[in-house]
Amino acid sequence: MKSRTRIPTTPLLMILPSFLLAMSIIGYPILDLAWTSMQEVSRFGKMMGFIGLANFAEVFRDPLFYSSLVRTLIWTVAVVGGTLIISLPIAIMLNDDFYGRGLARVIVMLPWAISLTMTAVLWRWSLNGRAGLINATLMDFHIITEPIEWLATAPLAFTVEILVGILVSIPFTTTIFLGGLSSLPQDSYEAAVVDGAKPWELFRYITLPLMKPFINIAIVLNVIYVFNSLPIIWVMTEGGPANGTDILVTYLYKLAFRFGQLGKASAISLIMFFVLFVFTIAYVLMVMRQEHDSTAEEVKNDA
Amino acid sequence: MTPKLKKSLLYWLLLSPLCVVILLPFGVMFVTALRPRDELFVYPPTWTFSEFRWENFVEMWVKTNFGGALLNSLYVSLTSTIIAIVLSIPAAYALSRYRFSGKGLYRNFLLMTQMMSPIVLVLGLFRLMVHLNLVNSLNSLVVTYVAFNMAFTIWMLQSYFNTIPRELEEASWIDGATSFTSLVKIFLPLAVPAMVVTAIFTFINSWNEFVLALTLIRSQNDYTLPVQIFSQVAGRYQVEWHHVMAATVLATVPVAIVFSWLQRYLIRGMALGAVK
Amino acid sequence: MASVTISGVEKWFGTLQILHGIDIDIEDQEFVVLVGPSGCGKSTLLRMIAGLEPISDGEISIGTRVINNVPARDRDIAMVFQNYALYPHMSVYDNIGFSLKLRKRSKQEISEKISEAAEILDLTPYLERSPRQLSGGQRQRVAMGRALVRDAQVFLFDEPLSNLDAKLRVVMRTEIKALHQRLKTTSVYVTHDQIEAMTMADRIVVMNKGRVEQIGTPMDLYDFPANLFVADFIGSPSMNFIEGVVAADNEGPFVMAKDRTRLAISRDSSAELGQKVIYGARPEHLVLSGGSEGFGATVEVIEPTGPNIQIFADVAGQRICALSPERRTHKPGQKIRLHCPEASVHLFDASSGARI
Ligand SMILES: Nc1ncnc2c1ncn2[C@@H]1O[C@H](COP(=O)(O)OP(=O)(O)O)[C@@H](O)[C@H]1O
Ligand SMILES: [Mg+2]
Numbered sequence: 001m002k003s004r005t006r007i008p009t010t011p012l013l014m015i016l017p018s019f020l021l022a023m024s025i026i027g028y029p030i031l032d033l034a035w036t037s038m039q040e041v042s043r044f045g046k047m048m049g050f051i052g053l054a055n056f057a058e059v060f061r062d063p064l065f066y067s068s069l070v071r072t073l074i075w076t077v078a079v080v081g082g083t084l085i086i087s088l089p090i091a092i093m094l095n096d097d098f099y100g101r102g103l104a105r106v107i108v109m110l111p112w113a114i115s116l117t118m119t120a121v122l123w124r125w126s127l128n129g130r131a132g133l134i135n136a137t138l139m140d141f142h143i144i145t146e147p148i149e150w151l152a153t154a155p156l157a158f159t160v161e162i163l164v165g166i167l168v169s170i171p172f173t174t175t176i177f178l179g180g181l182s183s184l185p186q187d188s189y190e191a192a193v194v195d196g197a198k199p200w201e202l203f204r205y206i207t208l209p210l211m212k213p214f215i216n217i218a219i220v221l222n223v224i225y226v227f228n229s230l231p232i233i234w235v236m237t238e239g240g241p242a243n244g245t246d247i248l249v250t251y252l253y254k255l256a257f258r259f260g261q262l263g264k265a266s267a268i269s270l271i272m273f274f275v276l277f278v279f280t281i282a283y284v285l286m287v288m289r290q291e292h293d294s295t296a297e298e299v300k301n302d303a
Numbered sequence: 304m305t306p307k308l309k310k311s312l313l314y315w316l317l318l319s320p321l322c323v324v325i326l327l328p329f330g331v332m333f334v335t336a337l338r339p340r341d342e343l344f345v346y347p348p349t350w351t352f353s354e355f356r357w358e359n360f361v362e363m364w365v366k367t368n369f370g371g372a373l374l375n376s377l378y379v380s381l382t383s384t385i386i387a388i389v390l391s392i393p394a395a396y397a398l399s400r401y402r403f404s405g406k407g408l409y410r411n412f413l414l415m416t417q418m419m420s421p422i423v424l425v426l427g428l429f430r431l432m433v434h435l436n437l438v439n440s441l442n443s444l445v446v447t448y449v450a451f452n453m454a455f456t457i458w459m460l461q462s463y464f465n466t467i468p469r470e471l472e473e474a475s476w477i478d479g480a481t482s483f484t485s486l487v488k489i490f491l492p493l494a495v496p497a498m499v500v501t502a503i504f505t506f507i508n509s510w511n512e513f514v515l516a517l518t519l520i521r522s523q524n525d526y527t528l529p530v531q532i533f534s535q536v537a538g539r540y541q542v543e544w545h546h547v548m549a550a551t552v553l554a555t556v557p558v559a560i561v562f563s564w565l566q567r568y569l570i571r572g573m574a575l576g577a578v579k
Numbered sequence: 580m581a582s583v584t585i586s587g588v589e590k591w592f593g594t595l596q597i598l599h600g601i602d603i604d605i606e607d608q609e610f611v612v613l614v615g616p617s618g619c620g621k622s623t624l625l626r627m628i629a630g631l632e633p634i635s636d637g638e639i640s641i642g643t644r645v646i647n648n649v650p651a652r653d654r655d656i657a658m659v660f661q662n663y664a665l666y667p668h669m670s671v672y673d674n675i676g677f678s679l680k681l682r683k684r685s686k687q688e689i690s691e692k693i694s695e696a697a698e699i700l701d702l703t704p705y706l707e708r709s710p711r712q713l714s715g716g717q718r719q720r721v722a723m724g725r726a727l728v729r730d731a732q733v734f735l736f737d738e739p740l741s742n743l744d745a746k747l748r749v750v751m752r753t754e755i756k757a758l759h760q761r762l763k764t765t766s767v768y769v770t771h772d773q774i775e776a777m778t779m780a781d782r783i784v785v786m787n788k789g790r791v792e793q794i795g796t797p798m799d800l801y802d803f804p805a806n807l808f809v810a811d812f813i814g815s816p817s818m819n820f821i822e823g824v825v826a827a828d829n830e831g832p833f834v835m836a837k838d839r840t841r842l843a844i845s846r847d848s849s850a851e852l853g854q855k856v857i858y859g860a861r862p863e864h865l866v867l868s869g870g871s872e873g874f875g876a877t878v879e880v881i882e883p884t885g886p887n888i889q890i891f892a893d894v895a896g897q898r899i900c901a902l903s904p905e906r907r908t909h910k911p912g913q914k915i916r917l918h919c920p921e922a923s924v925h926l927f928d929a930s931s932g933a934r935i
Contacts, residue, residue, distance in 0.1 A: 011401035014393035015409055018453050021390060022412070025450035026419050029427025036426070086321070093318065099311035106563040107322050110329075113562030114555045115511030117529040121536055121551060122328035125335065125544055128348075133331045136348035147348065167324060175569050221417070228420035231513045235533060249422045256426050257518065265426055272423050280418045470664035473631050476651040477658045478678035478725070492668050 030273065037266035055267040064243055064251060065268070071158070072227065072247040079165040080222045083173050084215070086166065091177030092207070112171035120235035123164050127151055127236075154244025157237050161245060164232055169225070173218045180214030181207075220283045224276060248272055332555075335548035336360070343544055356545075360553070363546040369553065371524060372531035376554075379441050379516075379527055380509040383448035384502050387456050390449065392498070395460035396490075400469060413454040421451055421515045432519055443519045444527070448509045455508070456501050463497030500568040507558055528554045581642035581732040581765060582607045583628065588637035590623050590789075597623050598789045600637065605782075608763045610756070614776035615786035615812070621769040622737055624786075628767060629735050630654050641732055657726035658735040662742065663718045665710035665725075672706040675724040696727040699758070716747045723755070727762075734759075736768040740775065752778060773813050777801070785809050807932035810859050810925055816889065819865070819899035821858045822929060825850045834858040834926070836895035840874045845921040850935045857932075859925035862889070865901035865917045873918030876901075878909045892917070 040048040126134045129149035138144045151157045230249045239246035256265035338352045437443035475485040513529045583605040590598035598620045605611045613621045626632040630651030679689045697703045700720040740748045776783045777797045785792040793805040804810035810818045823834035834842040876892035890901045926935040
């Protein structure tokens with residue numbers, strides 16, 4: 001078989017600058033982490049020599065690693081799950097025409113505009129056990145009689161942090177869903193209504209299946225963001241009290257920048273990287289399969 | 304009652320718990336920022352206070368070096384936005400206009416960079432910046448922000464570029480334009496709105512970034528706003544909450560207004576770009 | 580103005596071959612229409628002439644100049660796109676004048692040329708509008724205007740009328756033809772609509788699957804289609820085909836269909852006895868015969884079109900169509916006899932599809 005198309009260099013030149021920058025800022029640190037994770041590192045960042053997988057072994061012996069890992073899973077699943085369950089109905093409402101929709105959209109999107117750090121600072125103050133206005137509000141409505149120390153005990157603090165995590169993830173997720181909803185073909189709905197479908201059936205048989213790619217994207221991107229999210233927990237409790245709200249990122253941050261255990265911290269970084277990598281590959285495969293399915297469908301429709 | 308009115312009431316009823324939870328901390332923010340200092344810790348806690356203390360803002364500005372942090376944030380966000388856009392335009396253009404081998408690969412590469420969050424890499428980045436002698440320089444933030452924002456800007460720009468018909472450029476070539484003229488006279492004017500919107504979102508992302516700024520910047524004079532505000536809360540025995548809240552008001556309100564105004568563009572660009 | 584010579588042109592997209600050696604000679608001042616089913620490679624060929632698509636192999640020349648490596652802007656061609664490709668951020672005036680401005684013509688000259696083109700195309704009142712504010716037909720005219728002011732050597736059209744409604748399409752068809760008669764610019768016009776091709780072309784190039792099937796004047800293609808594909812593609816409703824074997828009896832040669840129906844053919848035909856052939860007859864050549872002439876058919880469906888009645892009937896197990904100007908009412912199931920004058924019969928070899 002002969003092919004006479006020359007390899008076009010222009011597009012490659014055009015992507016080159018962005019590629020090079022991403023490679024050096026994102027690619028290099030990965031290699032550096034891999035290198036560091038197999039070194040013995042002094043408190044002051046001096047490499048003391050190759051020690052193989054000893055850092056990894058140390059991580060896997062560390063009970064705090066396991067408790068942080070478990071909490072990371074709870075954190076990720078709870079935040080992503082909660083976000084999706086709340087965001088879909090919200091997106092459906094915001095996609096519908098009703099009085100004040102513009103305002104509703106602005107309010108729902110608001111947390112996105114604000115840095116997670118600021119949001120966490122706001123919540124930390126609002127939840128203050130002594131003077132927090134959340135307590136003031138709850139007491140005004142006679143829901144509680146005594147102020148509650150929201151962030152003083154780990155289980156309660158972690159629950160509150162999960163709720164804040166959900167709150168700040170809703171805008172992004174709703175945005176993806178709104179984009180999806182506005183791209184759904186109107187005629188499918190009209191055809192289904194003519195066929196006598198009720199609102200619930202419309203949702204079940206038209207909206208949900210057509211939204212599937214968008215839901216998948218939302219799951220994947222949210223998992224990546226939430227898994228990696230430091231500011232909320234860091235600002236509200238710094239992983240405390242007594243490491244009771246530590247997830248991997250906060251634990252990693254403490255190891256690296258508080259306790260100077262760079263080798264061990266690098267090992268945890270790589271483990272996290274590996275987890276996300278596996279997850280993303282699974283995602284790419286999933287997307288490719290779906291694209292494959294949908295092109296197959298197009299071909300069928302053309303025939 | 305018309306069906307639409309009925310529906311509106313129902314929707315607002317369903318949305319109200321979320322709206323309250325979203326707006327509540329903002330209420331807290333304003334109420335605290337304007338309160339006299341000695342009314343911060345009263346028992347029982349209450350929303351009301353004796354007078355509007357606008358001086359809190361002035362006091363905070365002077366005492367906490369807010370102006371310096373503001374300038375740092377502006378410098379970092381503006382510079383990184385401009386560089387990110389300038390580097391992303393050709394890449395987005397290539398992805399939107401050319402078929403070439405490696406295109407799919409490059410998209411997956413971009414996705415991978417999205418997956419690589421700053422926090423996982425923060426240690427390696429820190430050491431990279433040490434090598435480059437950029438620690439404690441705002442430029443270390445500029446480069447990293449550009450790198451981490453690029454996937455987003457390229458996706459956004461590409462999804463907008465796809466809506467500009469390729470035929471327009473072809474027509475201009477036939478009309479006698481060089482590739483460069485065509486780009487400047489036909490393509491870029493049509494792409495300006497997309498670039499502005501993307502730039503603003505990139506700016507907001509950089510403006511709000513925390514982890515890298517916390518790690519790569521060590522000297523107080525170089526703090527950006529999120530770190531500066533955080534530093535007034537973390538590890539202090541005595542937190543001046545009225546100052547913190549005043550600073551938060553100034554740091555968030557302008558950005559929130561711009562964002563609210565532009566959020567509908569995100570819905571279009573982001574969702575399309577993410578899926579395709 | 581100039582001739583266009585396409586010789587041995589191939590197009591590959593990666594390892595996929597789209598055009599398989601195209602040879603077309605287009606004379607100066609000629610209006611040539613490329614026609615064929617969608618996906619056959621017409622646009623690709625046109626875009627190669629325009630310089631929008633690299634030429635994988637072969638040569639294209641305009642006049643005496645080989646233009647394979649000449650960029651689009653230096654080929655001195657003008658093109659009208661299917662979706663018009665008007666610059667949305669420029670007024671109609673600037674759209675039409677863009678090419679002149681790029682060529683650094685004087686303001687005076689530009690404005691004269693634009694007014695002249697606007698006059699010809701009835702666009703004068705719309706010059707200050709933006710393309711958004713125009714109807715489909717008006718946008719189409721602006722696209723024409725953009726080509727017109729160029730005094731280009733060659734005009735290229737890629738399905739320029741396919742976004743217009745049926746009525747307007749017919750009007751614009753005539754206008755484009757009138758314009759060509761006035762300007763005499765060599766034109767290459769792509770369409771998938773054979774009526775457009777027949778009505779507008781000096782010569783038609785019929786393409787199929789990346790190959791040229793036949794080149795000729797409209798009437799040539801109609802009267803002497805070179806093969807089954809062209810015979811089927813040109814003419815509406817399309818030609819009827821009946822399979823059979825060449826035979827002869829004392830009345831002369833004929834094609835014997837599967838159920839032994841006798842389809843008479845000319846004595847001059849070069850078809851050989853026993854050859855498997857396809858008998859072709861255009862609907863407008865099939866006449867109802869009163870006597871024993873022709874062959875028997877069973878009416879299946881009747882469709883009046885106004886001037887004619889289309890009779891769909893079964894002949895030898897195949898559905899054929901006959902056009903009859905008579906308003907006699909036939910009923911489904913009725914037996915009739917149809918006759919095609921021997922001179923109007925087309926014969927094709929069953930295996931190669933080539934005209935006999
Ligand atoms: N850039 C391209 N890459 C790969 N295949 C293409 C490209 N452009 C067109 N094709 C293919 O070439 C064939 C001819 O396309 P085209 O010339 O547009 O057909 P027509 O205009 O006759 O409808 C089609 O099968 C089309 O899918
Ligand atoms: Mg075409």
